[in-house]
Amino acid sequence: MISAVLPDRLPWYLAGPALGLLVVGFFMFTNQPLGATGAYVETAKAVRRIPGAVTWRAFYFVGIALGGFIAVLLKEDGFVRRKGYDVLLDPTDMNLSLPVAAAVIFIGAVVMGYGARMAGGCTSGHGICGTAQRSPASWVATISFMSAAVITTFFVNQI
Secondary structure, X not given: OHHHHOOOOOOHHHHHHHHHHHXXXXXXHHOOOOOHXXXXXXXXXXXXXXXXXXXXXXXXXXXXXXXXXHHHHHOOOOOOOOXXXXXXXXXXXXXXOHHHHHHHHHHHHXXXXXXXXXXXXXXXXXXXXXXXXXXXXXXXXXXXXXXXXXXXXXXXXXX
């Protein structure tokens, strides 16, 4: 029953327009872009009690993790693991000890966060909201990360 409400993947013809309407509606009501990096930055400001922090973004940031956790709990077959996350379940499969796997994941997260901060936003912020605003910087960022993804995928699949 729950699997009908929470399918593995929404069809593109539902998810795409819904996301587009969310972005447009969000701009109409808040005049701000919707992005995960912005939510993280504003959450950090709110936690440190920096004046001018947009506190509602803290709820958005927490909701991202909480929504994912609730979705996993509601799945009838339990945790649905995607390819690429195997190292989190059994690091010995990749000849890594748990501390080494944790360090690699942590370093990867720091590098991603640094890149998002240096780029002025994350992939969702640039690719969805920035391009919707016709931001030249977002178009360049989106073309860059999509090109890098295609090239990386090509090389990874050749190995």
